[in-house]
Amino acid sequence: MSLNAVLEGVTGRIIQRSTPTRRRYLDLIARQQDRGVNRPRLACGNLAHAFAAAGYDKQTIRAGSGMNIGIVSAYNDMLSAHQPYSRYPDQMRLFARELGATAQVAGCVPAMCDGVTQGQPGMELSLFSRDTIALSTAVALSHGMFEGAALLGICDKIVPGLLMGALRFGHLPMILVPAGPMGSGLPNKAKQEIRQLFSEGKVGREELLEAEAASYHSPGTCTFYGTANTNQMMMEVMGLHVPGAAFVPPNTKLRQALTREAVHRLVAMGAEGDDYRPLARCIDEKAIVNAAVGLLATGGSTNLAIHLPAIARAAGIIIDWEDLDRLSSAVPLLTRIYPNGTADVNGFHAAGGMGFVIGTLLDEGLLHDDILTVAAGGLHAYAGTPELKDDVLTWGERRVHSGDETILRPATAPFRADGGMRLMQGNLGRGIFKTSAVAPERWTIEAAAAVFDDQEDVLRAFRAGELNRDVIVVVRFQGPAANGMPELHKLTPSLSVLQDRGYRVALVTDGRMSGASGKVPAVIHLTPEALPNGPLAYVQNGDTIRLSAGDGSINVLVDQAEWSARIPATQPEQEDGTGRELFSFMRTGADGAEQGASAMLAAMENRAS
Template structure:
């Protein structure tokens, strides 16, 4: 194992230093909750009777109060393919708990919306703030004081960050996240992308497009591209919050079941009454957050985590920003190419060596903190192994010594790119994220005239009308958290990709989001400050020259200061009621900036 890379050590030290006061407040808070908070043993008789009234055969054990009672927080629904397998998890987990003399109850359910269903629709404007809703739902579930440990059932985009943020406010409890795994591979990703572009060009119809999408998203389990959902699973491994190697085992398999059983058994072993107490708030510390950042960069994960990671960190009293991510990106090589950054999906990635290979190689190269408290082993080195069944017994073995597919997975000594490919770009248009790892290097720099739009629908209309006839930087503004909830702008990828394939230089600049499902076209996203309230994007006019450079970290409007000072900010479009958007008005109005995590809840809490 090599000495820790100096840049990683420097960023870690800086994060620890700037987090001193907030981290101390957090640790003090969970210490008080551990000793003096609401506990089952301290509940009044009526309170306790309510808590076990319907617990059937577990009633006597819960009433007695000496065995661990695990609170299950589930994001189950059967509309979302990734979460459909969770339907029977609670009953199985109760049986697994009984095997080791413990009990389990469903503490509560949280919503789980699917960005794949809502993309391009009004419902997407609820998406980002569903994370805060999930965090609050998790807190409500655990507030009863009936539990000595927590099991979080969630996988997808806002759901894992929301579950984790909520659970961190109960950081005195040992907590394990339990995934359900990706669906088996379907239609090849390149073919799916080809059909999407043909549809955007009007060369195939809706029937052909639906057939291709149905062949890609075809069964139970997480979507197989390396978007935000699978990036969540990668990060939970990097932070040591899963059982080792649990992220990418398919649903419905014996190995999947045994990993869930092992997670329940492990929770009982790391409780406060044993000799190996591992509370969530001590597992998620500055080094664990840095490890999550490094995993994101090394694997080319979703840019959504440039927003989620600061929010998760704040919930644990840790302060990180995009400068930290940028400096880590310069030090961490890209060692995985998973669709949309490569041709194979997460099943192929897992077969090539997967998370066990990634973690072991990064540790051996001095690119990760191995010395963190994990839920599934002594430290993170145990996550450099992979689970398998030996007969009926679950064991862990060393990950492959070499990548089994070097077109998808490589060691740090021979990476795909020398850096992690998530750059901070700054200038007079603010601060933004540029995922360079998804874009061919010759496209990292562009200077072109702006076309300014206030919605992705307006961009699509201009594309269909044939208005893009030269190099262009498309500016889509009033898409920030305070304007309309910061929806993902997925529908821009096919038309902009078509323009780029025609030979035009094209880029996107927006205060909205584009997830790990997007790529190919250079994009400065999450621009902060956002356009609403007079942010610099509100001053851009059609024809203004903009320079975007991923090499030098530049996002610049090439208009002199005097001209800009004379302009009035554009007015934001009025956000209509309907689809429940009006119910999220307080979240929009109270949200802080993207670099802070775009959260009204955390801002109001002073975290």
């Protein structure tokens, strides 16, 4: 099958746009490989410090006779997704020794959970934890002790942050090593219903807590298709996992076998061998386009509209939301996973999962099949299904039929012909609308604005009955510069209640809504943000706003003379606390959401220019 014309056109557009920055990046990596810090160049004192506690592996590391793998881990035992990583380093050391290699924990990165901080002050650290993770990854790998790296991370900012930092060491081969999702608990639809009842005061805190605990109940990632699981999908279509590793449950023999294979592949991909696969070559323009296609084909998290540009920039590649919009017109929606359906990721995996998705997209020319993957068989290897036969890891024949067409369909008979992520633009700026999560009859809304500067004020207005009408709720000063761009998912139950009461409701914000956003129309990530004087800062209560995902427009319907005479609103004073003040330099330095909302990348590029 020849490559889809839209896919080819977008890829060419990205390559052309990125030529100077990609060249600068690859030149940097070439210099790092030739003259950078590495084990042979370390002084004796440097080297002795690094193997002093290596125990059994001390002599091998000292002699430099095999690859030394740096493990960068997001382990902590508070978060279910990362708790399984506690035993990985010991296992990986054993797997490395099987091939005469060694492994050391190079460093750990923070792993905060938006589920824990949702609606709390700590959420204002969330997006910038990604830059912190990137910096921590760079610190871990800066010792020059490693010929390859295993990146252990899963959730929202962790995978993007790991890649952003690791790409500074792109001459090394690297593999992302996942841990898998928890078992299915309380169905997501039932959890959503309890949340809405709680927001109406019809059930109490104990009933809500019981429902949440029945949903989030054991080690592994959350089972809805939010940012964490979208990250895992993305690693598969970019070829950065061992094939089929994304959604295998933790603490199983198959999961351990996949981790063993990751270590063995790292050893095989080393610069001293004949199958050198450095990260800088694995993540190229085509791999980034594949990630975007996977995002659209599976109805993934809107957070990746921020994270993917940031990952790409770290590799010298420039993409924008118009690229996503163009791809969305050609990429069909193949899945219905909550919040875009009722099934969870375990149901998706059982129906055929990532192997089926990659296989059917390849069949229709909707993925680049010539990217450099960590698997020796290229991207086609990712269409197979991993399994154990007599305790030996193998990959079975690809599944050509979905196991459940209410969850997963082929590209020739999709749920929708487009990928369901729309660029919205007009006199309020540019934003994202996730149409795949919203019924088409709700794509166009024209209503009076109710303007808020804080999500708690929205909830107070809801409880007071002030939003019982057709309304477009505007929540501003939620962008990167204002307060770190928190997710506003806490608003979803209340806005859903209004919609269920028969009102036409939408959310417009310069903040985020996450992969857990659901059925309420939302134009999010609006840029320029309200601070200091973006268009949202001029909107007033009662202004008529019209948004239409059909034509990708969002406009405030105010006479131009009146609009020009207005004085922009100012952000309410921000209180210190919960460490938010420590991140003030990141808020000051961050660029816009469409560029990836990164202070680190903005500073790096300013220095380069």
